[in-house]
Amino acid sequence: MKKFTLLLLFLLINFGGLALGSWLMNNGPETSWYQDLSKAPWTPPGWVFGAAWTTIMLCFSIYLSELFKNHYSLTALRFFIAQVILNVGWNYVFFNQYEIAGGLIVIILLTSLIFYFFFTFKKDVKNYSYLLLPYMIWLCIATSLNLYILIHN
Template sequence: MIYRLIIFLILNFTGLAIAGLFTSKGVPSDWYVGIAKAPWTPPGWVFGAAWTIIMICFSIYMTYLWESTENKNPLLVLFAITWILNVGWSPIFFHYHQIFAGLLVISGLTLLIGFLIFFYWSQVKFKSTLLLPYFLWLLIATSLNGYIFFRN
């Protein structure tokens, strides 16, 4: 079980590192500084702290779910899609400045994490609450992206 947890931690934090390459250049960019942002946009340090907690919880959740799931193929596909959407949002939004496409990606990721919570609840029960920080943060992030889309 520890081996799988380490694998999920490596995969998830590698994804964060890749996304961070685009975010770290995008946040101080003239484009991002000049757009209208939601009044509830948290300070920058909150994003790093939130994503660290989220990815630790997500990795623990995936480890438990992996252990309790007999047919691993659909789970592997769902994990891959979450990884791609999570990593893909940053270049879409910060590098290509595609606000609407970013909103579609983050909305899809939010729906997918919600799906994981409810679909696999019967298998991992209360451990599904490990996904609540991820889901709640995505709701906030989606609202931030939506605000930017509608105000710019």
């Protein structure tokens, strides 16, 4: 597939995953359950989450289009599918099911998977691997927020 076609495909899948995850949150950030939680002092305002995820998914889609153009493998595809499931699943586990510890497990797995992409396929995508940095940084922040909530509630 051409890189542009791959980019469109990954944009559709990644932003579709964000939309599905948002729907599965069941108004999570606005619920009294979430509002009443003790949150980390470094928790960003709500608008930052939307801006961060938009940036992350744009960068991730470009990265994936380069990866699959240069190095299509069943392993990469399986890990991408796992990433989608974990990314969407965290919203459901944390906000819909109120499973703080379960959410932490999911986000740790997701973070590990994105770091796996970065280090495993670095040679295949060369400088494009740095497009994963916003995702990696954000997941470290999100993991710390989830952990703080687990410890303090």
